[in-house]
Amino acid sequence: MNAPKELVKGNAVLMILSCLARESMHGYRIARAIEEMSDGYFTLGEGSLYPHLHQLEKDQLIEGYWDTSSGRERKYYRITEHGTAELARRSEEWQRFYSKLNVMIGLAIDPV
Amino acid sequence: MDYLKRFERELDISSVEKKQVVKEMSAHIEEMKEDVMSKGLSAEDAEAVVARKLGNPAKIAARLGAIHERSGWKSMLLSILPFLGVVPILMMILGTRNKGMDGLGTLYFNRPLVLVGGALVILLSITMLVIGIREILHNKRPSWLASFLAASMFLPLVAFIKNKYAPMALTRSHFDYTDSGDGFSFSPYWHEILYSCFYWIICVSVLVIIFALLRDGKWKLLTISALFAIALGARLVVFNIDINLALLSAVMFVIAGLVVFAKHRYSTTSRASLFLFVGYVFFMIAFANDIDPDNSKFIVITRILSSAVATILLYLRAANKWTKYMVILCGTVIINITDYLWKLSPQAGQSLLSMAVITVMIPILFEIRTKRSNELLVAD
Numbered sequence: 001m002n003a004p005k006e007l008v009k010g011n012a013v014l015m016i017l018s019c020l021a022r023e024s025m026h027g028y029r030i031a032r033a034i035e036e037m038s039d040g041y042f043t044l045g046e047g048s049l050y051p052h053l054h055q056l057e058k059d060q061l062i063e064g065y066w067d068t069s070s071g072r073e074r075k076y077y078r079i080t081e082h083g084t085a086e087l088a089r090r091s092e093e094w095q096r097f098y099s100k101l102n103v104m105i106g107l108a109i110d111p112v
Numbered sequence: 113m114d115y116l117k118r119f120e121r122e123l124d125i126s127s128v129e130k131k132q133v134v135k136e137m138s139a140h141i142e143e144m145k146e147d148v149m150s151k152g153l154s155a156e157d158a159e160a161v162v163a164r165k166l167g168n169p170a171k172i173a174a175r176l177g178a179i180h181e182r183s184g185w186k187s188m189l190l191s192i193l194p195f196l197g198v199v200p201i202l203m204m205i206l207g208t209r210n211k212g213m214d215g216l217g218t219l220y221f222n223r224p225l226v227l228v229g230g231a232l233v234i235l236l237s238i239t240m241l242v243i244g245i246r247e248i249l250h251n252k253r254p255s256w257l258a259s260f261l262a263a264s265m266f267l268p269l270v271a272f273i274k275n276k277y278a279p280m281a282l283t284r285s286h287f288d289y290t291d292s293g294d295g296f297s298f299s300p301y302w303h304e305i306l307y308s309c310f311y312w313i314i315c316v317s318v319l320v321i322i323f324a325l326l327r328d329g330k331w332k333l334l335t336i337s338a339l340f341a342i343a344l345g346a347r348l349v350v351f352n353i354d355i356n357l358a359l360l361s362a363v364m365f366v367i368a369g370l371v372v373f374a375k376h377r378y379s380t381t382s383r384a385s386l387f388l389f390v391g392y393v394f395f396m397i398a399f400a401n402d403i404d405p406d407n408s409k410f411i412v413i414t415r416i417l418s419s420a421v422a423t424i425l426l427y428l429r430a431a432n433k434w435t436k437y438m439v440i441l442c443g444t445v446i447i448n449i450t451d452y453l454w455k456l457s458p459q460a461g462q463s464l465l466s467m468a469v470i471t472v473m474i475p476i477l478f479e480i481r482t483k484r485s486n487e488l489l490v491a492d
Binding site: 026027028045046047048050051054055058072073074075 | 132133135136137139140142143144165166167168169171172175176179180
């Protein structure tokens with residue numbers, strides 16, 4: 001079963017930054033890492049990956065560089081300091097959102 | 113058509129950035145394909161899977177185009193600037209035609225409105241030249257140039273509508289100097305002012321365009337050839353040899369249009385066509401009136417419209433690959449020959465034009481059909 005597309009779309013930045021916080025990756029690897037890390041639950045549309053990456057690069061949250069060490073010329077991305085701070089901010093926001101939503105759902109299922 | 117090629121065609125960003133984005137996308141597609149093929153699929157099937165997984169290339173290209181957009185508020189401001197140019201032009205017209213202003217003096221330099229208006233037009237042109245060259249040096253395409261060219265085209269059209277001899281002014285001395293006793297006085301008419309402004313703006317636009325062309329490896333040879341042709345034309349004029357300057361100008365105009373809209377997406381085709389249409393109509397009016405002033409307006413306009421339609425169709429046909437741009441240059445020459453033939457024998461001209469339109473239309477219709485089918489396949 002896959003996560004709803006809208007939820008994945010809305011949190012794509014958080015997913016990409018989370019991947020890049022672990023190591024530098026190229027676009028294709030990021031798409032695969034998102035799938036692997038979520039046991040296939042998150043599938044980011046590969047076409048929408050590059051607009052996200054380029055926007056993040058433009059916002060200086062990640063930076064791209066070309067590398068040929070693997071024998072093929074690829075553009076790798078690494079997270080910047082701003083990106084790390086943004087990841088922390090977004091994670092915190094998500095945790096808060098998640099806990100509040102859980103409370104609301106809990107109240108709806110089991111009203112006091 | 114190949115997915116990457118379609119993506120590349122739709123991507124409307126600076127050539128340097130485009131190269132990088134396409135290279136990145138190409139690596140992604142290759143890796144995806146290898147992955148899919150390792151599961152036992154053929155290369156063809158793998159390509160279809162990749163295309164489906166990636167989604168509509170036009171949409172991705174549009175999103176990337178928006179991110180890499182070169183135009184911001186500066187470009188928007190620059191696009192509006194030529195229309196603000198109406199103010200100095202009006203100042204110049206008022207300074208020369210309004211009787212109330214005659215009291216300001218009869219000599220050119222004693223007319224403050226003309227002087228200030230003229231200075232503003234020159235300032236506008238120089239600003240455009242500097243900004244244009246700066247943008248090109250930073251690998252940005254001066255997208256605002258189109259509105260400058262459109263505005264400059266508007267000026268002689270207005271002059272022509274108000275003065276039926278106006279196109280003659282294109283090949284004649286514009287200003288009538290008369291000796292008023294206390295030296296030479298200057299009596300410009302307002303349509304001549306419009307022409308002067310047109311020349312300023314068009315000359316500067318052409319300079320920016322030539323600069324852009326010379327920096328682009330693909331266009332360098334063509335530009336050098338065009339410049340050589342112009343230099344040759346100028347030389348012939350110096351030696352009083354009659355040459356068809358209208359044709360030369362039309363070719364330059366087409367080159368300008370191509371540069372401004374080069375590597376366009378489908379969404380800008382209509383703008384490109386409109387640009388070529390307006391320009392071509394203008395040149396044909398000037399051309400027809402200079403050579404054939406007795407021709408009835410109906411015949412002239414019908415011929416102009418037919419030729420303009422053929423130009424647009426040629427552009428649409430040739431808009432996908434830069435090699436096809438050469439078709440447009442040839443097309444301009446063919447249309448001029450058709451026009452000449454039309455004058456000699458309307459039947460021969462009409463037949464030739466109809467043949468050209470049909471030849472161009474069939475592949476366009478076929479291409480549109482193929483494109484729609486491909487899109488439906490991807491959407492499925």
